[in-house]
Amino acid sequence: MHRPSTPEAEAALADELGVVRPGLSAPYAQALPGARAAVLTRLWRALAHEPLPWIARREPGRDGLTLRLTDGRRLHGPHADPYATTAYVTEVRLDDRPYDHPARLVDALAVPHGPAFAAELDHSVASLALSRAGQPAIDNEPVTSREWEQRVVDGHPYHPNCRSRPGFSVAEQLAYAPEHRPLVELGLVAADDCLVTGEWPKWLRDGERVLVPVHPWQAAHVLRLSPQEGIPAHPLLSLRTLALPDGPHVKTALSTRLTSSVRDISVYSVQTAETVSAFMETVTDRLDLPLHITRTLGAVTADSPDLAAVVRESPDVYAGPGEQIVPVAALPLTALPEHPALLAEFARLVLTVGLRLLDLGVALEAHGQNLLVVLDPAGAPVRLVYRDLADIRISPARLARHGIPAPALTGRIVTDDETTLRRKLFGSLVGGTLGATAGSTVALREALDTVVRDLPRTPDLAALRDAPLPAKALTLMRLSPETPGDIWTELPNPLDGSGSPNRSS
Template identity: 70%
Template sequence: MYFPPSPAEEAVAAELASVRPALETAYAGALDGARAAVLTRLWRALAFEPLPWVVGRERGSDGLTLRLAGGGRLDGPPPDAHATGAYVEELLLDGKPHRQAARLMAALGVPHGEEFAAELDGSTASLALSRAGQPASGTDFAPRTTREWEQRVVDGHPYHPNCRSRPGFSVAEQLAYAPEHRPVVELGLVAVRAEECLVTGGWPAELRDGRRILVPVHPWQAEHVLAHERPRSGFAAHPLMALRTLAPVAGGAHVKTALSTRLTSSVRDISGYSIETAAAVSAFAQALSERLDGRLHVTRTLGAATAHSPDLAAVLREPPEVYADAAAGERVLPVAALAWFPPARSAAWRARFARLALSVCLRALELGVALEAHGQNLLVVLSATGVPLRLVYRDLADIRISPARLVRHGLPVPPLSGRLITDDETALRRKLFGSLLTGALGATAGSAGALAEALASAAAAGLPATADTEALLTRGLPTKALTLMRLSPGVPGDQWAELPNPLAER
């Protein structure tokens, strides 16, 4: 059956013909795979999230049927909560086949579905563009640096249907700024009088001009949001997995810039709260890492500045590579890139990595810190032979800190308030488990069965004997209900779903 191109797919093809015609054939060839990848992510959400218009779920040996409000039904294959491959090519809505997530969402006719359908359409088209821009099979494209490993993460978020949604970015801008296309980006500098800025931590001399602070600005932000500003010429940098965080070509601190557009779920500006708390949180995290026997390093925040605007702010962060001994052949990989690291395909390697990640992160949680340890924030230091040795964590903007737990373990409570601080056990466990288990480890394993095997091996080898560990091994696993959140624009904050614990199914 023929499924015609969607509006976004056609729009990207038309612009590609103008700005990069050499990619037209590869883009057309990537569309079917991109459609399946986004549809797979959407099916996971429909199968497991508490969507109010899904009134029943009937599981059979050959698939899953969703009963919809109003009497409709949606049929698909057996869902795997941790599968990262594109295994869903078609879903049947009242018997009619759908192979495009956007058209399926529009056909469901649910509140806010049209808006979400447009995002899914853009995600599918951008994903095909991202895949089209990869080197041809057989090309020597073996990553050598951490930055090159980051740029191997082509498909974006492993579970979010908006894995490659980049509203506001033209095709030319995606090719010019997105990490998977491996460009060099020229950052600008906006000069702001020091008295009009909030600066925490150090701010380097090269980013000062007398009594003015020079704030690095992403070129997309300069053109679309800060049009009234006239940035100075800045410096060249490589975009990292987060797109708005870049590694200067000349080396030195990584630069996290404001990018006021919605990528996956969130608008990527930088809040004043993040700037205010940056130095204190970084100092606190360094003290915490000292209690973890050298198994966890936290990249230091070297400086943070804002012109009292979330649209004009930047954070300077230590590169994770400083925590690897290059002379000994060590290297650092973001966990999201492990799918391209051959040793990580073995069950023994995954078990060893799971034990390292779980033991370190559970110990940190016991002490009072829940890390948002998804595949972008969490990195692993590997030996010259590929053995996982220790972890590196970056981006402290969304961790959670429990004063009660810190006091219980004789640790000083940082001088902080606001959203980073909570003693709520559910919130703390959701923060860690929802990122590490149903994000980093699940995506690395690639299936519920492989994740169960890795978790069981890690547990048998020994994990911290805490209530948190017991909850992790015996209860359902929390995960952000990412699709429900996109369909609930009036509901602030995170919403959650519970996934089956694969250990309970063994």
């Protein structure tokens, strides 16, 4: 096979690594082929299942899948399982030329906005190789939810930009990324005339002035502040949220693009934080569900998404004796996916909770970061913990049907649109949480078949059972910078096999 020269980000990271951490240079080089395959697998899933306008048709065959491009070219690769999480794509062929690197493939496709996306893929491969190379040898089992989520090395299970961290140097990735297990020093910026909701902790005040925790990357690159002493914290899956030792979690503003979105904290999120948290406490208490909501203790903004923070409970406060709380993204690292009965019980638990709340009028964004599961001492799932309420959706009409007053909220969090509500839950919970935990269409179908027949018959369950499964078109979104918000596609339903892989609305 023809091997082109090393892509730019890979070479640049290697050069910097040789200065910053030379001991990782050899492991990094050894990790690159696997990282390329991991990102290429995610990209091939997108090419096979997203409504990309320059793909004319898809032709499954005995030897794989062929994509016919609108310009007449032919792209061929293996059959694409929309729920697979293993790196099974090591090469695809554009006409007769093989490509083993996702960035070079996108460059060769020459599609609109492709160069910027190719650069992100290049960075994703390099950062993923760095993440894998930097893993220490650990013999002990994780104890806290923080320790579990720091074991998640590969990032988003389906996004080609699973480890893209533009703007982060090698030194900054090693210093701030959770999979490298650093201790991060959060700066404290005193701010006047802040909007504060909830009870802002006394230890984050200087007299009457509010102290806003600031991520050191944000302080250096966005706020242009000098390094300062602050509070030590452990970075979590989202990188911008950190766990204080033996204390709450702090969500900081981090104005850089990670996977799809620029990470900051909107003024709207701070304005609504206390109301949404109190409302969800009321709802979960009323339903008596096996679900805990981590309370938002306080939120603050200095009238800017670049200088804001949220303090909330640690999920670990909901662990009983002998229990472990594991972020769903880390479940593939446990024994649960290897046992069909446990996987089915997990599916039953999350679908029961998610569909009951949806019927009531609350759609959770229950992906691998926001949703955690409580495992009993035998490793069985018994309860759920949900954190970060900023992107849930609330339906006043559905709440009214159940005699529940809607919270005093306006804006994007409020909607009665059934498509929006179902996309929010199904796209995150089934296509994300359950799909990634199962790891394949076959395993996901078996888990769902076991439990769906026993769930209460509601219109939402019928939509989940009979319609194609909604999923965010993550690659199309990165190739459509002129289109704000989410773009959706439909994946084949693992329960009935229906659904076109290239529809959207």
